[in-house]
Amino acid sequence: MAELLATHSSAELTEWIAYEQITGPIGQxxxxALMSILAATISNTARGKGRKARASDFLPKWDSGKGRPRMDWTEMLTAVKTINRSLGGTDLTKDGGEHVDPGRTPRRTRNQQR
Structure with missing residues (x-):
């Protein structure tokens, strides 16, 4: 991500986003999508009568985060520090501690109920 941001301007990234919205997904x-179409075609040539396979039958369903409870900022910070530690990263926060400012309450996101 750092390399991407160092080599591409915000304007260029915005243009790529717009291009992808017009032409369809880029990359993975x-x-x-292409491989799922191919798999459905091959499956249908080897299938007898009955329901035909659709491309969507073979399209991977990647994790979208649905069903997981929302984390507040303190839980996110703890998760990031854990991942950083497991990857051998260095904690550059104040004292590298796990302390939380007791005077700060988690902010609600736009989608959370009050």
Whole structure:
């Protein structure tokens, strides 16, 4: 991500996002769609009478985060520090501690009920 941001401007990234919205997915998502069409075609040539396979039958369903409870900022910070530690990263926060400012309450996101 750091390399991407260092080599591409915000304007260029915005243009790529717009291009993808017009032409369809770029990269992995497009490859998944193309391979699912191919798998459905091959499956249908070897299938007898009955329901035909659809491309969507072979399209991977990647984790979208649905069903998981929302985390507040303190839980997110703990998760990031755990991942950082497991990957051998260095904690550059104040004292590298796990302390939380007791005077700060988690902010609600737009989608959370009050």
């Amino acid at each position: 998502a497009r490859d998944d």
